[in-house]
Amino acid sequence: MPVARRPTLSDVAQEVGVSAKTVSRVLNEDGPVSAETRERVMEAVQRLGFRPNLMARHMRLGKSDTAIGLVVPDMSNPFFATVVSGIESVTHGRGLTLLIGSSAQDAERERSLVGTFLARRVSALLMAPIPSADHGYLKAERSAGLPVVFLDRPGTGLTADSVLSSNRQGAREGVAHLIRHGHRRIGFIGDTPTALYTRRMRLRGYRDALAEAGLAYDRALVAGGQDVEGAADATERLLTLADPPTALLAANNFSSMGAVVGLARAARKDVALVGFDDIPLAGVLEPALTVVAQDPAAMGAAAATIALSRLDGDRSRARSTEIPTRLVLRGSGELRPR
Amino acid sequence: MPVARRPTLSDVAQEVGVSAKTVSRVLNEDGPVSAETRERVMEAVQRLGFRPNLMARHMRLGKSDTAIGLVVPDMSNPFFATVVSGIESVTHGRGLTLLIGSSAQDAERERSLVGTFLARRVSALLMAPIPSADHGYLKAERSAGLPVVFLDRPGTGLTADSVLSSNRQGAREGVAHLIRHGHRRIGFIGDTPTALYTRRMRLRGYRDALAEAGLAYDRALVAGGQDVEGAADATERLLTLADPPTALLAANNFSSMGAVVGLARAARKDVALVGFDDIPLAGVLEPALTVVAQDPAAMGAAAATIALSRLDGDRSRARSTEIPTRLVLRGSGELRPR
DNA sequence: TTGAAAGCGCTAACAG
DNA sequence: CTGTTAGCGCTTTCAA
Numbered sequence: 041m042p043v044a045r046r047p048t049l050s051d052v053a054q055e056v057g058v059s060a061k062t063v064s065r066v067l068n069e070d071g072p073v074s075a076e077t078r079e080r081v082m083e084a085v086q087r088l089g090f091r092p093n094l095m096a097r098h099m100r101l102g103k104s105d106t107a108i109g110l111v112v113p114d115m116s117n118p119f120f121a122t123v124v125s126g127i128e129s130v131t132h133g134r135g136l137t138l139l140i141g142s143s144a145q146d147a148e149r150e151r152s153l154v155g156t157f158l159a160r161r162v163s164a165l166l167m168a169p170i171p172s173a174d175h176g177y178l179k180a181e182r183s184a185g186l187p188v189v190f191l192d193r194p195g196t197g198l199t200a201d202s203v204l205s206s207n208r209q210g211a212r213e214g215v216a217h218l219i220r221h222g223h224r225r226i227g228f229i230g231d232t233p234t235a236l237y238t239r240r241m242r243l244r245g246y247r248d249a250l251a252e253a254g255l256a257y258d259r260a261l262v263a264g265g266q267d268v269e270g271a272a273d274a275t276e277r278l279l280t281l282a283d284p285p286t287a288l289l290a291a292n293n294f295s296s297m298g299a300v301v302g303l304a305r306a307a308r309k310d311v312a313l314v315g316f317d318d319i320p321l322a323g324v325l326e327p328a329l330t331v332v333a334q335d336p337a338a339m340g341a342a343a344a345t346i347a348l349s350r351l352d353g354d355r356s357r358a359r360s361t362e363i364p365t366r367l368v369l370r371g372s373g374e375l376r377p378r
Numbered sequence: 379m380p381v382a383r384r385p386t387l388s389d390v391a392q393e394v395g396v397s398a399k400t401v402s403r404v405l406n407e408d409g410p411v412s413a414e415t416r417e418r419v420m421e422a423v424q425r426l427g428f429r430p431n432l433m434a435r436h437m438r439l440g441k442s443d444t445a446i447g448l449v450v451p452d453m454s455n456p457f458f459a460t461v462v463s464g465i466e467s468v469t470h471g472r473g474l475t476l477l478i479g480s481s482a483q484d485a486e487r488e489r490s491l492v493g494t495f496l497a498r499r500v501s502a503l504l505m506a507p508i509p510s511a512d513h514g515y516l517k518a519e520r521s522a523g524l525p526v527v528f529l530d531r532p533g534t535g536l537t538a539d540s541v542l543s544s545n546r547q548g549a550r551e552g553v554a555h556l557i558r559h560g561h562r563r564i565g566f567i568g569d570t571p572t573a574l575y576t577r578r579m580r581l582r583g584y585r586d587a588l589a590e591a592g593l594a595y596d597r598a599l600v601a602g603g604q605d606v607e608g609a610a611d612a613t614e615r616l617l618t619l620a621d622p623p624t625a626l627l628a629a630n631n632f633s634s635m636g637a638v639v640g641l642a643r644a645a646r647k648d649v650a651l652v653g654f655d656d657i658p659l660a661g662v663l664e665p666a667l668t669v670v671a672q673d674p675a676a677m678g679a680a681a682a683t684i685a686l687s688r689l690d691g692d693r694s695r696a697r698s699t700e701i702p703t704r705l706v707l708r709g710s711g712e713l714r715p716r
Numbered sequence: 717t718t719g720a721a722a723g724c725g726c727t728a729a730c731a732g
Numbered sequence: 733c734t735g736t737t738a739g740c741g742c743t744t745t746c747a748a
């Protein structure tokens with residue numbers, strides 16, 4: 041089967057018997073064109089199935105690509121999937137296309153993705169940065185006018201806008217809630233690596249709440265894993281301690297699921313639990329799961345909005361936007377210690 | 379702050395005192411360059427922070443963009459989020475970038491997204507097509523060599539590759555499982571619009587199983603909604619029928635959640651349930667949820683693999699790939715009717 | 717081993 | 733109202 045070449049502007053022009061510029065004028069409604077010419081051009085465009093080449097257009101205009109690049113650690117994490125839909129809800133109206141890549145928690149891969157996006161001349165860069173990576177290499181791009189927005193975690197080595205959850209305050213509220221219900225031994229189920237910004241902030245909030253209540257911080261009550269399974273194991277391990285916790289704070293979505301699984305396996309419905317990040321069906325678990333809910337869609341939308349305002353010329357200094365978390369009471373955090 | 383122009387190939391060339399072509403040769407390891415020249419070019423590239431402009435490169439080569447376009451109905455649906463990570467796992471190794479857009483179940487929007495992708499000259503197009511849309515307008519592109527792969531549902535009006543779940547067979551097995559456990563009145567909780575391909579196929583599988591068991595099909599037992607809430611309401615309504623179902627098949631992920639919520643609200647732990655599409659925490663629900671699990675990551679990977687083989691010159695006729703579902707027994711489907 | 721010229725598809729600037 | 737020329741940043745072709 042012969043592979044037909046895609047028609048170009050000049051193909052259309054030739055077909056109609058006008059110059060390329062005239063066709064361009066018709067398509068971009070730029071400058072005056074006689075009704076009849078317009079008509080004939082449009083007809084030829086239809087007939088040939090012509091579609092202007094955006095690459096060529098962007099290049100000629102010497103502008104950035106009308107796309108924004110997004111780097112997330114893992115697309116299949118519902119948190120980031122929802123962040124993406126928040127971003128898209130903002131960018132779509134502006135005719136911006138979304139380029140997405142997963143860093144898979146690998147600094148090399150993150151850098152290579154960012155490199156590709158830069159080579160494509162994206163209009164802006166949104167990223168949930170890898171903790172171990174330095175982002176100083178973006179300094180030149182940023183001062184050349186490329187908007188960079190860090191999402192979920194601040195970046196290292198680069199001053200840029202960021203959009204974060206109220207991690208510390210949220211965790212503090214969650215733990216205070218458990219304390220209010222009489223708990224004195226409260227475990228912390230986090231993720232690994234422990235260097236992750238969100239984990240550190242949430243651990244800080246956990247310690248804040250303990251300190252406010254005059255409770256000692258016990259490292260033995262801090263555990264975690266890489267995934268749901270790891271968090272479930274960690275939960276079960278905490279329960280076998282000599283002086284075990286009567287309540288738990290799980291510090292992110294999969295830790296929350298892991299804690300639920302671990303408690304279910306140990307058949308311990310008496311252990312209170314507050315999760316971080318809402319999870320589906322939290323309401324029908326038994327007991328129903330109390331959580332510190334984040335608002336990932338709002339985070340994505342905020343990040344995109346900031347990037348757009350930068351594109352629109354906002355040159356004010358970099359700022360950090362905090363999206364509030366919300367304690368959603370459903371029951372699991374209100375159990376009393378026995 | 380002065381916004382610096384990005385350095386170009388000729389900037390680097392000028393800096394080093396060679397021609398643009400020489401710099402190009404160094405960067406692409408194309409043709410002979412003296413070690414010393416190479417050294418000096420590389421140094422200048424580093425110093426200026428030069429990054430070749432991919433748009434210009436693609437254009438000059440007259441090839442497609444090294445990107446593939448993906449249209450999904452809704453990014454925040456974990457099913458599609460997982461499909462995306464499956465796609466990415468395949469494309470990343472090939473240096474392809476992923477362009478993503480949400481159609482939001484709107485035919486206009488789908489078409490505009492596809493239009494944008496085509497204008498960008500993507501190398502391939504993957505999409506979960508809107509049921510109400512005709513995709514005949516892609517015929518010319520396809521015969522011009524653009525790989526098109528439909529995901530999750532076949533497209534309308536266009537012969538193209540597709541990757542689908544074994545919807546009918548999966549539903550049949552799920553319902554047969556309920557029948558095997560003694561159920562004779564089995565409800566179907568689906569999504570709307572009812573024209574959706576997956577719903578139609580799963581309903582067919584449901585009817586297959588009933589027919590095989592000699593059970594009559596009763597339209598009154600078929601209900602559904604647009605989201606979790608709607609499915610929950612539909613579930614509650616089915617339970618109030620004069621001759622209510624003793625078991626349910628929920629036909630997708632949010633219908634499954636809705637059915638779980640509806641049964642929980644009605645406090646009916648005696649009603650058997652088989653969900654379609656696995657959901658998180660299915661194992662710790664009470665009773666634990668039996669599901670017909672799909673494999674969204676495999677679907678994404680298969681779609682990407684097919685697109686790549688087409689790019690590599692595979693001109694065989696369009697084929698439909700079926701990714702098998704798997705009945706995961708956890709308890710909720712094994713309840714006996716009272 | 718290196719360079720000059722031409723051109724990918726498009727549009728800005730200027731003529732006509 | 734319409735056309736011509738030039739050039740965005742890169743690579744191919746051909747020549748030196």
